Amino acid sequence: MKYRKLGKxxxxxxxxxxxxxxxxxxxxxxxxxxxxxxxLAASYDTDVNFFDTADIYQDDHSNRYC
Incomplete structure (x- = not known):
């Protein structure tokens, strides 16, 4: 996995x-x-650490899992 620096x-x-x-x-x-x-397990296994989530996604279910 390639990474980039984010912010200060x-x-x-x-x-x-x-x-x-x-x-x-x-x-x-x-x-x-x-x-x-x-x-989520597949994401973690491939070293993904950037998740786009919001409280409106799936009535907040997906937000609570991330």
Whole structure:
């Protein structure tokens, strides 16, 4: 994984991010915790440390898991 420096604190962030808008389900499907765990595990295994999340994604479910 390649990383870049972010801001004055010089955090190393991965060039690849995980967007969590649909984390845990497909559009209009029920939230699936197992799917979330598998997706996050794959991200961690590939050293992704940059996650795009917000409290409005999946009614805050994806935000709570990240």
């Amino acid at each position: 604190p010089n955090f190393d962030i991965s060039e690849v991010s995980l967007r969590t808008r649909q984390l845990g389900s497909k559009w209009r499907d029920p939230f699936d915790e197992i799917d979330v765990q598998n997706t």
